[in-house]
Amino acid sequence: MRRTTFASFATVMLAGLGPAQAQACEALRMVPAGQVVKVTDGDTVVLDSGLVVRLIGTQAPKLPLGREGFPTWPLAPEAKSALEALVLHKSVQLGYGGEEVDRYDRALAHLFVSDGNEDLVWAQLHMVQTGLARVYSFPDNRQCLDQLFAGEAQARAERLGIWADPYYRVRAAERPAELAGLAGSYELVEGRVLLADRSGSRVYLNFGRIWKEDFTVVLEAPALRLFAQDGLDPLTLDGALIRVRGWVDKRDGPRIEVTHPEQIEVLARQ
Template structure:
């Protein structure tokens, strides 16, 4: 497949020059779209000045560099709901991917330390401004919210900025693992500098083995693993008879061999669930673990 245009020898008006440039750009876009999997488009010009664009190379053709990134659409931020959720024009609600900010006060829930600070920072940064959405593998969650990384025209990655300032923690949920390494490094630095929530006693590590009540919200726990067990759906790091850390077997490929945690002390981040007198914390990504010894 190819597109061509002729280069005329007589003078061309500015309007016609603009139209010609537009047609060339349009031809390239149309060609790249129609080719689907074609990775390279070539430009050739013959002795008479005729320019040809094609996916088939010729001896005198040169490859064009095309931007392989998907096109970005800007949306205006209408409202900041909390530290990790915003509403965009048209009523589009977006949950920021890869992070979790503390909850704020609502009719059904008591706010958590750091929640108001995260919301205020995000509101001051985004209210009324335009952001670009970048999706990962899943475009929305079961609440019908869009799942995205937000970027400003300046290039600032908002999800990452929240982590860098200690206003949000990293929570990676496969298959959405884009920017995971970058955000994990940023979180380690924020914790080292005791920024934001990392300086708050509410989020200081607790003993998982001494758990008797279900805490609310995201927390940090220290535990020693006494046994590694596996069932049809989950692998479990056993802390005590009624406390464990669960990893779905479908997520195991992301983790190192679990036996390496046996008889070791670890720090684990996340949310506790309770069934009768049994407590469990589910981990979806290795970033929720820190080996302490």
């Protein structure tokens, strides 16, 4: 499995990225799954067996789904409709490449549906290529992310779907006050690492000189073990222009905790 972690933007933008066909992701355990009878939102479906499937590797705009006070994210209805058009009442296969069940007993899988010509369309790639989902990875589910990153990069470059909406814009690391106001949200943040430093069992990527106010990326020991397994050293990111994705929290300024290498893309080296 080739990983795009620490790859340049040009490498991530794979030349000639084609339709979301099954052969784009081969490192999976494929199983027949039945028919989709319900689409809950842009990244969750229900099969005729009753199995709920969370489309691993992506995050579509969210719907409230009964959660009081939860806002409908921009383009959430459109994402649900697009997934319905692709998979509803169709036979599908599931592809497993990591942890297979979450704490809600949902299957964590890649979803493939026949396009009517004996080819399988990869639902996750279709959604990111059309700009109706973004890449959202986990430390225990890291297969097939190269292709999803490429699809997302293409959609973002073409300003498709969510990438034309300011709600989903890539944030600037040098605007910590704005990022602090986004605590609790999942964001993509770009900026140049001023200092990559280790303190005890942690590594910090600092984007400003005032560490209690400026944006910071934090890597704890479990994340550092995954980086080491991939032969990557986050301390080499000193001076690099990077894009990081994750949930923003606010501890001594806004920060994102990185739990696995795919959360960081290198855009340029100093």
